[in-house]
Amino acid sequence: MKKWFLIVMVFFLSTKQVAAAGLESSTIRLSRMASGENPLPVLVEVSTLSNVTETGFRMVVNSAWSVNSGVTISTSQLPSGVTAWPGIGFSGVDGQQITFSSGDLTAGVTYGFYVTGGVGLNPSAGDSSIYQWQVMTLVGSTIDGQQYVGIPIAAKDTVVVTGKVSALASDFQIGLTDNSVGVLSQNQQIGYTLTYGANLHSPTYPLVLTATWGRGSVEGGGGLTVDVADYVVNSASDAYNGTHPVIDLVNRTITWTITSFPAQTTDQKVSFSLKTNSNYAGSSTVHFTVSGELNASKVVTVSSNQITESYQYASMTTPTPIATIVPTVELTGVPTATPVPVPVPVTITNVVISGLDATAATVGVEVSAVPQKLQIRYGLSPTLLSKSLIVLDIGTENKIKIEGLLPSTAYFFTVTADTTTSDVFTFITPSTPLLPSVFSQLLATVVSSDQILYDNRNTGQTKPLAQIILPVAQPYMVQFNLPPTYIIKLAQVWLRNKHVLGIVSAAGNDPNSVVADLINSGSNGYQAYLKTPPLPGVYEMYLRIYDFYGNIVEQKVGELTVILPVKVVDQNGKGIERAEVTFYYFTPARIYQLWRGTGLLTNPTYSESNGTVNTILIEGQYKMVVTAMGYKSKTMEFVVSPHNGYPQVSLERLPITIGAVVGFYATTISDSYTFVLNSAIELFHSGRFIQLLWVLMTGMLLFLGMLTWSLINHIAWWLLPLYLYRLLIRVKEVNTINGVVINDLSGYPISGAGVFLVDGNKNQVLERSYTGLLGNFSMKVPARLDQVRISVTARGYDPSPFMDFKRESLLRAALHFRLVKSDFDGSYDSGHINFGRFGAWAFLFFTILFGVMLSVVSTTIAAVPLLISFVFWYLWIRFKL
Amino acid sequence: MKNYRNYWWLFLFFVLPASTNYKLEGFSLGSAGGGQVGSSNYSINGVAGEVGGNPIVGSSYGIGPGLVFAELANVPKITVDNPGNYYNKLHFVVDTQGNPGDALYAIAISSDNFVTTQYIKSDGTIGSSLAFTDYQNYNAWGGSTGSVVSGLLGSTTYSFKAKAWQGKYSETNWGPVATGATVAPTLTFEIDVSATDTHTLPPYAISLGDLYPSNVVNSPVYVWVSLDTNAASGGGVFIYGQNGGLKSVTAGYTIATVNGDLSSGGIAEGYGVQGVGATQTAGQFLILSPYNGSGNVIGSVNTLVNQIFTATTPVTSGRAHFLVKAKSSTSTPEASDYSESMTVIASANF
Structure with missing residues (x-):
């Protein structure tokens, strides 16, 4: 095996005679053996064999070390198991030989000391270097033992x-504040300030700040989200060291990448603004969040406090026609100079990424006025925007397509309108283009109030929506067949006011009318519920799709003409309520035929209090007959088209006759009856309503039962809870007797009667009690008494005689004392056994059982225990008395 | 008056010699008082009378000194070897060459072919002088098993020779020279840094990566230590650090090395090593406390030399490994330059 290793061979070079081996073992360790680590010290360890009396120690240092006379030694901090060398002391140096004085060493004990100086530097050794030192113990001048x-x-x-110890979240500072107050409405600007810093000991490379604003969540919308806030162009300030923000409109983030943030720097601030739009025109409150995040060295992420804003669309009133102002000319003798128009700088009001694919991006730019020059500069770095596009056909709303981009690449761009340059924006091109079939076979449906306004699913017509005509503030639903859900990340319907000759077509200035997310309704169906804008006008409907690859595709899919509804007014223009309107449509056979209406739209129909008629008519020619009490009926022909809205009918008032009044109110009564009947039928179809009736009936029975009970027992109904408490709770007390004092004649309880407990043997009063509101009393019976005597007195009644009781019978029973008025010579009825406890418990049991069954099973079955409960209760009342 | 007590050995002749091959039934020395009796089957050499050179005088007789037969002991031989690969010892066996059991032997030893002669002392060490007590009989020198002389130098060839002494005037000359060689004292030491037991090349570095509060981080690799030595008292492996912990220059802070359980709440932060295992093919290689803990129990690596592994006897192919553990706390300053130079040392106890 090829292996690097260091073999140290220790051998003896000396051929001199050596003395008898008095050393068992010896070791010399350099505290640092690697070369270049100087100085030593040297740890010397020796263990002897012989028990001679050593007097010295000598060490011959290898010549690789330079020995001098400044030898110092130490016996402190020796390794465990090593005993400090007794009597060790430096004696002298002779060449490489160092001699020490020594005390006697015990055989078998390892002694050691450090040579901390005088031995010089380590030799510069390479691997496998071998050095030998010689050690010897001395007895006098004789070597007792030695070793190499x-x-x-x-x-x-x-x-x-x-x-590495990374920074912790607690090492950083980040906070977010805003200047908004209360619920926001559309077109309201909110300023935010991010405060950040770092308490680190070293700079951070880099420190990335991110501000994010989320989509709004519609309250009660079942997860419906909308974009209600937009970034205000050029509102973000620079961060530390002039770091410019980069705005990602797709992901709604602003990022400051500070390349080097110094240590121990806090309370730095950046600011930015958002502005609410009018994408959502519904009545619900929309909540959206704004948050900040700090990412340090790409390791530590710290989130700021999250601010939740509330937004609610402020309804716009129907614009009042503005009177035409006739320009007047004031003639004066002094000619005035022609005012020089002061140029107003063009501001960039909005920037959007409305389209994005692997090789191209479409940037929407809105400016406050038409600039003379509009340019986009873009590139691969926020500081190196090397390419540019100059827009030739400039308007206030522009769409600029940047082509020739690389897939999966982050691009940065700025927009320059005349002398105004925007922030740096960014987007990332997707890696894969959106499937081309998204719009090629787009099938769509538009429905409002069960009236199908458009449907190309059956016709196979691939061209998307045509013209849709709807009244203002009218709910409607659009549905599209889109690619599968695993491709579609988000689909939206945008409704933008159509510009006609550069002027918005809506009566008011509300260009961004509606945007709504499409909800997947199963399979490939996506639908959204919208409401037509409150202002009449022509709106373009766009379908925008975000896919999971990052593509953004937007395409116009139709136009929506929003018109005023049919309205019935009198000669003064005031709306006529309850006018009957009957519609007829013009058939291809060129005759008018009664329009059947739809599920929600009836024909004839009636005008609202303001005279408007809630109906939806598709394009075509119609005739309507309008009648109203006190007015002359009117028939009117009209055409519904994008260019012709619903008509307004003015009726001529007639004198009111008795017959007309009777007829009017008869009709009103008939309508009311029909409404109430239908409502009752609807109500009784509800199982929950039947259950509610059962509960009400049960409660009523319980109340009547308790009322009866109070009458029978001569207890006020409002004292029943106290009575039940007495029965169920108080009787549980131990070593007490309980009873009641009642009027012998009427049976009503006597309150304030005195009850005396007397020692039967000593005739000594032991306890005294007074009856309560129910005539009840309770007394403790001393444990030592086996037999007690009780007497009852009450004002206006004859006192009861002393009556003797056994202790056990007293504790088991409830006593009834009957007192008679002073002028009545009657007898006393005492010692009556009270069955009320058992009966009350049983009643309670059945009541609870009934309640449980009532809540879990049908009310029919629950009636059985209810009946049992009441029968038992009746019998108990009956036989108790 | 003659001291007849000096002639006690004459009674030996009254004990008839015998062996499995022969038995001497009887003998006679004849009138001369001495002689040699022999046959083809046996021989006996007897001396009677004045063997000490003194006349035997009685009241009624006197005997002058007779012929003395001063027979020398046989010259012994000696065999030497190093069966245990000793670096400071050699093994020898005395060959008596037929000398009787009461014969005494002395052994000379030299590392320079008897230019300088030393002698094996009765305690098994070597010395420059030969005393009477250094003559030992065959059994005292270990008999047929032999004995070991210690205190020798490593990697040295030693010459041995022996002589015998039986009775007065009968010491032999030195016998033939036998030689034996000690081996070199060895210490093999190697370290590797690897996740598995494999050879790696320096420089050696361990990156603990990110240290998080309350999270004990183990080094992704082990430090493997090889130790092989024939030192009689074994050896050990030692570690120490330059900083006494993981030191950051930028933060000016050191995560101090500690002894104890890093998992315990009492130790907010710390650094140390834990022995994981030790193996060997001969001898015994052990992990020492406090490095022999389990879990997250570690031993410190301070600026003192601390022994982590030990062998009390020669160890062959000793291989041990340890890992580094560290933990930071919420108050540990952040820095990316926490570092410690840990030195691993081996030494042998010869």
Whole structure:
């Protein structure tokens, strides 16, 4: 076996005579044997054989060491098992020979001492170097024993052990604060500040700060998420040492990569802003979180406190028509200079990555005004944006496609609009392109109120959505057939207001109307429930897909025309409530035919309080007949198309006659009856409602039973809990007697009556008690008494005579004392055995049993123990009395 | 008056010699008072009278000194070998060459072919003088088993010769010279750093990687130590460190080496080694306390030389290994340059 090893051979070179071997063993160790480790010390260990009286010790040092007269020795900190050499002392040096004085050494004991100086430096030895020293014990000047000792000098006997103690989370500082107050609404800007630092002993290479804002979670939306906040371009400040932020819009993060962050540096700050959008126009509250993270040396990750923001869409009122302002010209004698327009710098309001594949990215850029120059500079490093694209057809909303990219590569870019340059943004191109079949066979359905507005699933028509017409604030559902779920990471429907001649088509300025995630509804179906924007206009519907490879694909799939609903008004434009509207559609046979309606949309239908009529009509020609009490009926023909919304019908008021009033209210009563009947039928179809009835009935029976019980027992109903307590709890007391004092005539309890417990032998009053509200009393019976005497007195009643009882009978029974009014000469009924305890327990048992069964089984079966309980209860009441 | 007590040996003749081959039934010395009787089957040499050279005088007779036959003992031989591969001893057996059991022998020894002669003392050591007490009979020299002379030098060829002495005036000359050689004292020492028992080349380094609070980190590799020595008292392996722990220059902090259980809450941080195993083909190679713990019990590697493995007898193919353990605490300053130079030493007790 090829093996590196060091063999130390110790041999004797001397041919001189040697004395008898008085040494059992001897060792010389250098504390450091590797070359270059100087100085020594040398540990000398010797064990002798003979029991002569040693007086000295001599050591002949190998000539590789330089011996001088400054020899020093020490016997401290010797290894375990080594005894300090007695009497050892330096005597002198003769060449390489060092002589020491020594005390007597006991045979078999290992003695040692260190030579800490005077021996010089270690020789510069290589591997396998052999050095011999000679040691000898002396008796006087005679050598008693001697040995040669081999000392290996090895250059490779050192093992360097290294370790690293990484920073802990507690070594870093990070915190996040914001300036938002309360619930946010759309288009509201929130400022955030990340405070960071490090308490390390050494710099951090690198220290990466990351701020992340999440998608909003719709409260009560069953996991529905929406993007309600966007990064405000150029809002992120630089971090330590001028480190610029990099914004990842796809993953909604801002990253500061500080290449070297110094030790013991804290309270550094960066800031950034988010702005709420109006993607979500629903009424629910949306919560989204913003958090910060610090990653040091790619080892320690520290998260900041997470801030949860609440957002709620603020409904927009229907815009009031603005009166046309007629420009006026003021004529003055002094001509005024033509004002010079002050140029307003173009700001970059929004940047999005709307498309991304392995070789290209589409960047959406929105600017505050049309700049003269719009440019994108991009590259593979945030500090080296070597390539650029200049946009030729510039608008306020631009889509710039960067092509020729490499797959699986991180790119960085900035947008420059005139003199304004954005932050550095980043994206990573995916490695695999999205399957090309995503849009090639797109099948879609649009449904609102059971009215199918579009469906190409059966027609096989591959072209996606055409024109959809819906009233404002109308819920509707879109469904797409998309590739399998293992490809689709996220699919969204975006609804953007369509610009007509560069002007938004909506009545108000609400360009980003709706965005909603598509929910996988099984198989390849993805659907989303939306609500049309509150403002009429033409909206473009886009389908955006994020796949698991990182691709982002967006494509327009249709247009949605949002119109005002059918409305019935009077001559003053005020809405007419309860107007009956009947729709007829124009058939291909060129005749009007009654429209049958759908499941949720009836025909005829009736106007709301504001006169609007809730109906949805697909494209086509219609006729509607509108009647309302007090108004003249009206028939109107109209066309529903993207260019023609639903009509507004104005009715002419008529004089009100008695017949019309009667007819109106008869119709109202009829409608109300129908509504109540239908509601009751719906209600009784509910098993939960039947169970509720059972519970109510049971509770009522219990209440009536308790009321009856209180009457029979002459106890006020509100004292029943106290009575039950007495029965169930108090009677458990040991060594006590319990009883009740009642009016002999009426049976009502007597409160405040005195009950005296008397020693039957000594006629001495031992205990005194007074009856409570129930006429009850309780007294302790001294253990020493076998026989007691009891007397009861009450104001207005004749006192009872002393009655003797055995102790055991007292403790088992409940006593009933009947007192008579002072003018009544009656007898006393005492010692009545009280069966109430057993009966109450039994009643309680059956009640609990009933309750349990009621909660776990059907109410029909639960009625059985209920009946048993009440029968038993009745019998108990009956026979007890 | 003659002292007849000096002639007690004459009674030997009254004990008829016998062996399995012969038996002397009787003998007569004749009138001369002495003579040699022999036949083809036996012989007897008897001396009567003044063997000491003094006349035998009685009251009624006197005998002058007769012929004295001073027969020398046979010259003994000696055989020498080194069956145990001793570095400081040799084994020898005296060959009596037929001398009687009461013959005494002296043995001379020299490492330079008797330019300088030393003698084997009665205690088995060597000395420069030969005393009467250094003459020992055959049994005292170990009989047929022989004996061992110690205190020799390693890697040296020694010459042996013996002489016999039986009775007065009968010491023989030195017998033939026999030689034997000691071997060299050996100490073989090697270290390897590897996850398995295999040979590795220096420089040796162990990276503990990241140390986390309350988490004992084991070195991913072992330090393997080979020790092979014929030292009579065995040898040992020692370790010590330069810093007394894992020291960081940047943090100005040292994770001190400790003795104890790193898993216990009482030790917030620490560094040390733990012996894992020791094997050998001959002798006994052992892990010493406190390095022989289990679990996360470690022994310290401070700046003193601490013995981790030991052998009290010669050990052949000793192979032992240990690992390094360390733990940091929440108060341990972060640094990536925690380091310790651990030196491994071997020594033998010759």
